[in-house]
Amino acid sequence: MKLNLSAVVAASAMLAFALSPVTFSPAHAEDQKAVCYNCPPQWADWGTMLKTIHDKLGIDIPEDNKNSGQALAQLIAEKASPVADFAYMGVTFGIKAAADGVVQAYKPKGFEDIPAGLKDPEGRWFTVHYGTLGLFINKAALGKTPVPACWSDLLKPEYNGLVGYLDPSSAFVGYAGAVAVNRALGGNLDNFTPAIDYFKKLKANGAIVPKQTSYARVVSGEIPILFDYDFNAYRAKYTEKGDFVFVIPCEGSLSVPYVMSLVAHDPHPDAAKKALDFILSDEGQTIWAKAYLKPARPVKLPEDVKARFLPDSDYARVKPEDYARMEKVEKAFSERYLAEVH
Secondary structure, eight states: OOOOOHHHHHHHTSOOOOSOOOOOOOOOSSOEEOOEESBOTTSTTHHHHHHHHHHHHOEEOOOBOOOHHHHHHHHHHTTTSOOOSEEEEEHHHHHHHHHTTOEEOOOOTTGGGSOTTSBOTTSSOEEEEEEEEEEEEEHHHHTTSOOOOSTGGGGSGGGTTTEEOOOTTTOHHHHHHHHHHHHHTTOBTTBOHHHHHHHHHHHHTTOBOOSSOOHHHHHTTSSSEEEEEHHHHHHHHHHSSSOEEEEOOTTOEEEEEEEEEEETTOSOHHHHHHHHHHHHSHHHHHHHHHTTOEESSOOOOOHHHHTTSOOHHHHTTEEOOOHHHHHHHHHHHHHHHHHHTO
């Protein structure tokens, strides 16, 4: 199945459709509980989403700093006795979770508005938002070093020790970065040699390779340049003290959906379903939009938010991928990366 982002790109520009909004009863005195895997407060403004769900629905969802790979591994380990109620993962990990039987079918309110190809037809995973992979840069931390314009720039000696990317054998954003670089340098999903060669050179140039979300490390200047999504860079640019920019490399990049799933045999199904309903509601999708994410449903981006994105001419270099195929080749890439680069 070819997942096509063109429909959702078009949908993000549409006016909010004229359906009655999903309504939610106010929080009760006694909070309910649900457990989410991979809902880190500093990533994609999950902090605001979790707080809003608590305030509006009375559902307490603890923060969780796993990445997609760690979340899936934990779901598999706990398959006989699940701890989590739902999970948030990069699309390839959502596809894997369905194949591994650790998630169940659930279609939240608004599921029908997600374009075909961005959801499992049975509801075992569904896109909640998407972003564009590029370079999240702390200009002050670069000092006199120029802002890079291309993937190839990062291999130059002046960027030694200044570049970070999340481990592509574990974190989905890391793998998305590998796919983006590989395609930009002439590779494809059947040939990852350009990416492997690139990461070997980047490692020799002092690359920093964390396993966890590293937003705070860019903001602090510890990692001046990070392979990351536009929504994190815009969040820093407009909410943090400092000078931050987002660059879509000159060779091109990748648009990537993030998905959610209800865990099979989860311990708190009622609370989990209410939370997922809220996340896909107009109000929930608008929280993502205000955090500079493109909503999965046709909810209009606020004009002040839309104005803060790079111009459309920059985003013309961004293309979707065959995400089902991307999932199938991920294991082979990871094994090769660990053998040749790590």
